Amino acid sequence: MLTAFAALAAVGGSVSAAPAAHFSQVTYRAIDPPAAKPGNYRNPVLPGFHPDPSIVKVGADFYLVTSTFGWFPGLPVFHSTDLVNWKLVSHAISRPGMVDLTGMGVVADALYAPAITFHKGTFYILNTCVRCGGNFYVTATDPKGPWSDPVWMDFEGIDPSLFVDEDGRGWVVNNGLPKGEILYEGHRAIWIQEFDVATGKLFGPRTQLVDGGVHPEDKPIWAEGPHVYKHEGWYYLMPAEGGTADRHSQTIYRSRKPDGPYEAGPFNPILTQRDLPPGRPDRVEATGHADLVKLDDGTWWGVFLATRPFADQDTLLGRETWLLPVRWVDGWPRFLDEGAPVPLEAAKPKLPQGPVADWSRWTERFDAPLSPEWLRMRNPSAEQWFAIDGGLTLVAGSDAASSKGQPHFLGRRLRHPSAEYTARFSFTPEEAGDFAGLLAIMDESSFIAAGIELGGDRTRQLVLRSRASADEEANGAVVATAALPAGGEIDLRLVIDKGAAAVSWRPAGRGAWRDLASGVSVRHMASMNSGLFTGVTVGPYAYSAD
Numbered sequence: 001m002l003t004a005f006a007a008l009a010a011v012g013g014s015v016s017a018a019p020a021a022h023f024s025q026v027t028y029r030a031i032d033p034p035a036a037k038p039g040n041y042r043n044p045v046l047p048g049f050h051p052d053p054s055i056v057k058v059g060a061d062f063y064l065v066t067s068t069f070g071w072f073p074g075l076p077v078f079h080s081t082d083l084v085n086w087k088l089v090s091h092a093i094s095r096p097g098m099v100d101l102t103g104m105g106v107v108a109d110a111l112y113a114p115a116i117t118f119h120k121g122t123f124y125i126l127n128t129c130v131r132c133g134g135n136f137y138v139t140a141t142d143p144k145g146p147w148s149d150p151v152w153m154d155f156e157g158i159d160p161s162l163f164v165d166e167d168g169r170g171w172v173v174n175n176g177l178p179k180g181e182i183l184y185e186g187h188r189a190i191w192i193q194e195f196d197v198a199t200g201k202l203f204g205p206r207t208q209l210v211d212g213g214v215h216p217e218d219k220p221i222w223a224e225g226p227h228v229y230k231h232e233g234w235y236y237l238m239p240a241e242g243g244t245a246d247r248h249s250q251t252i253y254r255s256r257k258p259d260g261p262y263e264a265g266p267f268n269p270i271l272t273q274r275d276l277p278p279g280r281p282d283r284v285e286a287t288g289h290a291d292l293v294k295l296d297d298g299t300w301w302g303v304f305l306a307t308r309p310f311a312d313q314d315t316l317l318g319r320e321t322w323l324l325p326v327r328w329v330d331g332w333p334r335f336l337d338e339g340a341p342v343p344l345e346a347a348k349p350k351l352p353q354g355p356v357a358d359w360s361r362w363t364e365r366f367d368a369p370l371s372p373e374w375l376r377m378r379n380p381s382a383e384q385w386f387a388i389d390g391g392l393t394l395v396a397g398s399d400a401a402s403s404k405g406q407p408h409f410l411g412r413r414l415r416h417p418s419a420e421y422t423a424r425f426s427f428t429p430e431e432a433g434d435f436a437g438l439l440a441i442m443d444e445s446s447f448i449a450a451g452i453e454l455g456g457d458r459t460r461q462l463v464l465r466s467r468a469s470a471d472e473e474a475n476g477a478v479v480a481t482a483a484l485p486a487g488g489e490i491d492l493r494l495v496i497d498k499g500a501a502a503v504s505w506r507p508a509g510r511g512a513w514r515d516l517a518s519g520v521s522v523r524h525m526a527s528m529n530s531g532l533f534t535g536v537t538v539g540p541y542a543y544s545a546d
Contacts, residue, residue, distance in 0.1 A: 018544040021427040021436035021452075023366065023392040024489070026540065030360035030416035031497070034344075041084040041323070041348050043284075044306065047359050048413030049318030049527075049535030050076075051244075052113040052225065053303040054161070054291045056123070062293065063143050064303065065092065065114045065125055066321060069533055070106035071375045074099070075114050075125060077143050081354040083293075083301055083323055088372055090145040092125045092138050098149055099129050099136075101378040103404045107443040107531040113225055113289070115161030119170075119197060126172065128158040135160050135174070137200070151200055155193065162195060163228035163258065170195035171258050172202060173237070175224040178211050186221025187212055190239050192228075192259050207259045213241040214251050214264045221247075225289040228258060236333065237262050238270075240288040244532055246313050247274050248288035250304065252332060271304060271324075271335035273342060284342035285309055286319060292326060292333065300326040301349060302335055306342060307527070308417065310498035314526035316414055316442070318535025325349070359415045366392040374410045375537060381406040396434055396544035402444050402467060402474040409439055411539035418497045421538050424508050426489040429454035433545025435463070435475070438494050440501070440538040442525040445470040449541060450494055450503045450516070452484060460484045462492075464503050464517050468524035475543065480517035494538070499523040 036042045046053070050066040062083055068074040074093030078086040093099055093111060104110045114127040125147070126137045135158070136150035153160070157176030164170045171192055178189035190210040193202050213220025226239035237253040237260075249269035253262035273287050290304035305319040322342065326333050336342065364371060368388045385408045387393045397408030427436035429452065437451015445467060453463040462484050465476035480503070484490070489508035495501065502518040523529070525536055 018396045018398075018546065019428060019430045019434055019436075019542075020393050020395045021425055021540070021542045023394065023423055023425040023540050025363060025365045025391070026421065026423045027363045028361060028412070029420045031418035031420060031495075033360045033416055036345050039348060040345050043342065043344050043346070044308075044320035044322045045084055045303075046078070046086055046321035047317065048320060048415035050321040051305045051319035051533060052289050053305060053321040054115040054227075055293050055303050056116045056118050057293050057295075058118050063116060063118075063123070064321070065116045067113055067533070068093075068111050068375075069108070070101055070104040070110040070378055071534070071537070072101060072377070072379055073372070073375070074111045075127060077116075077125075079143065082351040083349045085354045085357040087355065087357060089143055090147070091372065092127075092140075092145075092147045094145065094147070096379045098138075100132055104132060104378055105404060105443060105531075106377050106441075107534050113159040115159075115227065115291070117162040117164065119164045124162050126160040126162050128160065130158065137162070153202060155202060155206065157191060159225045161227050164197060165230065165258060168197065169258075170197040171228060173209070173226045173228050175226065175239070179208055184219045184221075186243065187219070188221070188223045190223050190226045190237065194259075209237060209260045209262050210239065210253065214268045227291055229292055232331075234331070238290065238292065238333075240290070241269075242272070242274065242288065244286060244288065244305075244319065245528070246285050248272065248286045249274060250288045250290045250335065254332070265332040267329065267332060267334060267338075270333060271302075273306075275339065276341060280341065282341075282344055283309055284322075284344070285313060287322075287342060290335070295349065295351070297350060299349070300328070300333060302326045304335070310417055311523075313528045314499060314523055315417075316496065316499075316522065316525055316527070316536040317417065318527045318533070320535075373412050374539065375412065377407055377409060378404070379406075386410065392540060394436065394540050394542045396436060396542035398544055398546075400474045400543055401439055401441055401447050401449065401541065402476075404444060407541065408543070409441070409539060409541040411439070411441065411537035414440070414496060414536040414538055419495075421494045423492045423540065424489055425492070425540070426487070427452045427542070428487060429460065431544070431546045432456050432458070433475070434543070435545075436540075436542040437492055438538060439541035440494065440496065440522070440525070440536055442527065442530040442534070442536050446525045446530045447476065448479075448501060448520070448522060448525070449476060450492060451541070452490070455481070460486060462490075462505055462516055464520065466520065466522075466524075479520055482514070482516050496522065496536070499526070
C-alpha cells in the first residue's frame with residue numbers, strides 16, 4: 001500500500017504534514033427493518049434526510065431531486081421507473097465552483113428546495129442558495145449530467161419552480177415577502193412571473209397569487225414550495241404552509257389562468273398530520289412540501305417530506321421523501337381525508353417493477369470510484385486530503401467538526417431509526433488530541449465522535465466524544481475512554497437506536513466486541529434541536545490537533 005502522502009500526491013494537490021488514518025472498509029446495517037407485503041411498498045421511499053422532493057415524468061422514467069443545504073455534492077438526482085425504487089444518478093451541484101458554500105452551515109444555509117422540470121429535451125432544476133447567491137437554475141439534456149453552471153435570476157424570495165404551459169409560455173412561481181406590511185413572523189406570499197424559455201430570462205410583472213395562506217385571518221406561516229399544474233382546463237397552485245415542523249401542511253388553489261386569480265379549494269389542507277393525536281402508534285409528522293405527477297393510466301401520485309419521530313418530534317433521520325396516491329374529489333386533488341394517518345405501507349403504483357433499492361445495508365471497501373452517496377461539508381478545498389488506495393486514506397485536518405471550515409470527513413446518511421455502522425481502520429496519532437474514527441453529525445453543534453485519540457499522557461486510547469451545543473468544547477466533551485494496544489487495525493462499531501447510541505471495539509477481526517459505552521443519549525442530534533432541515537450523517541473523520 002502507498003503511504004498516505006504518496007497516495008495523495010498521486011491524485012494531485014498539496015497536503016499538510018499531519019497523521020493519516022487508513023480505513024479498509026465501512027459497513028452499514030439497519031436493525032430489524034420492516035418488510036412490505038407482496039404488492040406493497042414501504043414509506044419513506046427515500047429514507048434518511050431527503051427533504052423538499054420534486055418530481056418529473058419523462059416517458060416511462062421518473063426523476064426526483066431533493067435539498068442538501070450545506071452538504072456537497074448538492075441536489076441529488078434520482079431515477080425510477082416504478083416510483084418506489086430510486087437510484088442516485090447524479091448531483092446537480094457537483095463541481096466546486098458552481099456555488100460557493102464557504103462558511104455555510106450544513107443545516108441552516110445553502111441549497112434549499114429544488115424543483116425539477118422537463119421541456120423539449122432539457123431538464124431544469126430551479127433552486128435557492130440561501131446566504132450564498134440567491135435564486136438560480138441549472139440545466140441538462142441528460143439527468144445523469146453534466147449539469148450546467150448556475151444561471152442566476154434576480155428576484156426576491158426562495159423556493160422557485162418552473163411551469164411550462166401547453167402553449168410554451170413559462171412561468172416561475174416562488175415564495176416571497178407579501179405586498180405592503182409584514183403582519184407577523186412567517187408572513188409570506190406566493191408570487192408568479194413569466195419566464196422566457198428560449199432566453200432563460202424573467203420578464204413582465206410579478207403577480208402576488210397568495211397572501212399568507214388559505215385563511216389569512218388565522219395568520220398562516222411560511223407559505224412556500226409552490227408548484228403549478230394544469231388539469232382539465234384548470235391551473236392548480238399547490239404551496240405548503242404552516243412551517244416545516246409538526247404544523248406543516250399542503251394546500252391547494254385553482255384558477256383559469258396561470259397568473260390567477262386563484263381560489264382556495266373547499267377542502268384544505270389536502271395533506272397534514274397536525275390534528276392527529278400525539279400518542280398514536282407509528283406516528284408520521286411534518287407532512288408537506290409536496291409535488292405531483294400524473295401516470296399514463298390517468299392516476300396521480302405525490303411525493304412529499306415527512307418525519308418519523310421516536311419521541312415528541314425528535315428524529316435523527318430528518319425529513320425524508322414519502323409517496324402516496326392522490327385522488328381527485330369534485331375537481332380538486334387530495335392526498336388524505338381529514339384525520340387520516342399517513343400509511344407506512346401501501347399498494348404499489350401499477351407500473352413495471354424497477355431494480356430493487358435496498359437501503360438497509362451496504363459495505364464500502366473504498367474501491368475506485370468512490371460511491372456517489374458519500375458527502376462532504378461545503379465545497380471541497382484545494383488541498384487533497386483523502387485518497388482511494390486499496391482503502392480510504394484520510395489525512396487528519398485542522399478544522400474540527402464544530403467549525404464551518406472543511407473538516408476531513410466523508411459521510412453517508414443515517415437511513416433507519418436503528419442501525420449499526422462498523423469501520424475497520426488504523427491510525428497512529430502524533431500529538432495529543434489527534435483523532436480518527438467515526439463521526440455522527442447533525443450540525444456543527446450536535447455530534448458524537450468515536451475513535452482513536454492520543455491522550456495527554458501520550459497513550460493511544462479509544463475515545464467517545466459528544467457535543468450538544470455551541471457553548472461546549474469544540475471537539476465535544478469526553479464521554480468514555482479505553483486503553484488501546486500500541487498499533488494495528490481495530491474494528492469500531494457504532495450502534496444508533498433512536499435516541500441512544502452504543503460504541504464497542506475489538507482488534508481487527510479478532511475476538512468478542514468490547515463495550516466502550518452504551519445508552520449514550522443522542523437526542524441532542526435530533527433535527528428539532530438542530531434547525532429541522534437535515535438529518536444525521538455518519539462516516540470516517542480525522543482531526544489534527546497540531
